[in-house]
Amino acid sequence: MATLSRASLVSAAFVRLSNTLVDDYDVVDLLHTLVEESVGLLDTAAAGLLLADPNGELQVLASTSEESHLVEALQRQAGAGPCVECYTSGMVVSVADLDAAADRWPDFTEAALAQGFRSVHAIPMRVRARTIGALNLFRRETGQLNVEDAAIGQALADVATISILQERTLRESAIVNEQLQHALNSRILIEQAKGVIAQTGRVDMVEAFTRLRGYARAHNNTLRQAAERVVNRTLTL
Amino acid sequence: MARHEVPGDGQPDRRLCMAFVRALTITGAAVSIGGTAFPGTSICASDAVAARLEELQFDPGEGPRWEAMRLRRPVLMARLRHDDTTRWPVFGQSLLELGVRALFVFPLTVGALDVGVVELYRSTPGALDPSERLRVVGLADQAAWELLARLLAVQDDRGIGAPVEHSFLSRREIHQATGMVLVQAGVGATEALLLLRAHAFVQGRPLREIAADVVARRLDFSPPRP
Numbered sequence: 001m002a003t004l005s006r007a008s009l010v011s012a013a014f015v016r017l018s019n020t021l022v023d024d025y026d027v028v029d030l031l032h033t034l035v036e037e038s039v040g041l042l043d044t045a046a047a048g049l050l051l052a053d054p055n056g057e058l059q060v061l062a063s064t065s066e067e068s069h070l071v072e073a074l075q076r077q078a079g080a081g082p083c084v085e086c087y088t089s090g091m092v093v094s095v096a097d098l099d100a101a102a103d104r105w106p107d108f109t110e111a112a113l114a115q116g117f118r119s120v121h122a123i124p125m126r127v128r129a130r131t132i133g134a135l136n137l138f139r140r141e142t143g144q145l146n147v148e149d150a151a152i153g154q155a156l157a158d159v160a161t162i163s164i165l166q167e168r169t170l171r172e173s174a175i176v177n178e179q180l181q182h183a184l185n186s187r188i189l190i191e192q193a194k195g196v197i198a199q200t201g202r203v204d205m206v207e208a209f210t211r212l213r214g215y216a217r218a219h220n221n222t223l224r225q226a227a228e229r230v231v232n233r234t235l236t237l
Numbered sequence: 238m239a240r241h242e243v244p245g246d247g248q249p250d251r252r253l254c255m256a257f258v259r260a261l262t263i264t265g266a267a268v269s270i271g272g273t274a275f276p277g278t279s280i281c282a283s284d285a286v287a288a289r290l291e292e293l294q295f296d297p298g299e300g301p302r303w304e305a306m307r308l309r310r311p312v313l314m315a316r317l318r319h320d321d322t323t324r325w326p327v328f329g330q331s332l333l334e335l336g337v338r339a340l341f342v343f344p345l346t347v348g349a350l351d352v353g354v355v356e357l358y359r360s361t362p363g364a365l366d367p368s369e370r371l372r373v374v375g376l377a378d379q380a381a382w383e384l385l386a387r388l389l390a391v392q393d394d395r396g397i398g399a400p401v402e403h404s405f406l407s408r409r410e411i412h413q414a415t416g417m418v419l420v421q422a423g424v425g426a427t428e429a430l431l432l433l434r435a436h437a438f439v440q441g442r443p444l445r446e447i448a449a450d451v452v453a454r455r456l457d458f459s460p461p462r463p
Contacts, residue, residue, distance in 0.1 A: 195416020
């Protein structure tokens with residue numbers, strides 16, 4: 001059986017990422033593809049993406065697992081952690097050993113270690129001077145992410161960032177804020193839809209999201225479109 | 238229900254309306270909350286005509302404001318003429334007398350929650366161009382978010398005018414619980430969130446805790462079986 005070369009896997013990932021950029025694409029779909037491709041391609045166990053809302057607070061917009069403890073760890077990081085530092089500095093923040101960082105970010109390291117993560121690599125989502133958030137790659141081993149993976153991760157994040165912040169919007173910070181707010185509202189609709197599915201289907205939130213995404217993909221809908229129909233009860237999943 | 242008025246010294250409210258006026262080629266804007274799940278209240282108007290537009294619809298309960306809320310879709314009238322206004326006999330006539338020649342009403346929603354509407358008017362006829370429509374959608378998202386945060390904070394036991402915690406609205410459990418409760422109680426999302434909020438208020442507990450109880454299936458809003 002022929003194995004695909006690294007290069008072709010990487011280029012396939014970029015194709016999938018750009019495929020989410022159809023006319024009526026929703027930022028949340030793009031971000032979900034980004035975290036999934038990161039874990040599929042890079043030496044990393046989980047990934048989560050935080051964007052800054054118009055108040056400058058970081059919000060979890062996408063993660064490889066919808067399980068509440070991963071989201072919780074990411075959200076706690078929004079208070080203080082490598083992600084915030086990455087976002088405010090616009091630079092990569094790499095923590096090779098979370099144990100050793102416990103003094104610096106006690107809340108975040110406790111939550112991350114509890115889930116078996118030992119190191120984290122935070123990549124800024126930045127175009128020129130503007131940083132809108134950060135991509136976090138969690139690993140179960142200590143040590144730095146290897147140079148090649150770090151470069152591919154940065155490239156994936158760059159493509160996603162450029163897609164969100166097109167040239168025109170870069171010049172107007174108000175429009176950037178509107179787009180981020182729109183993404184946040186999509187995320188809320190998705191959470192509401194998960195609640196509806198959890199209740200009608202008697203399933204947990206992870207399964208509820210799996211059903212929502214499965215439907216959206218099979219029917220070429222954005223997550224937001226599918227969620228809208230679930231919440232207004234014209235679609236039962 | 239007791240207090241639905243959103244507090245403010247006028248300045249933050251006016252800023253909300255002026256954001257639309259500044260970003261778009263319109264004459265004036267008015268923002269109001271409520272209508273279906275809770276009583277409607279005017280939040281701000283950029284000028285006297287915009288303020289009157291709202292009053293005229295609140296009193297008879299007819300007009301595009303109500304249609305936009307009910308349909309959750311913008312109601313766009315780029316060229317108002319006498320024959321266009323038959324849908325709303327009372328309101329339609331007043332519109333022309335006020336000198337309004339184009340009126341665009343956008344619902345303010347957060348996810349599936351209906352928060353209110355923004356009404357934009359022009360004293361000369363003409364449609365919003367596509368880029369302006371996009372900007373309205375973005376501004377409306379922001380306004381809806383801000384108003385919802387304030388609306389929920391108003392009813393908080395910390396009292397009127399308590400500082401708004403934007404971050405609490407970004408807690409996922411609150412929105413997941415809203416989805417569960419809307420099924421349990423057979424209501425819309427807005428009513429479901431207000432039910433959760435009311436429950437939190439009565440119990441004197443944070444909304445976040447109530448939402449966590451719903452998600453963990455320790456609390457259920459289904460009507461009792463006969």
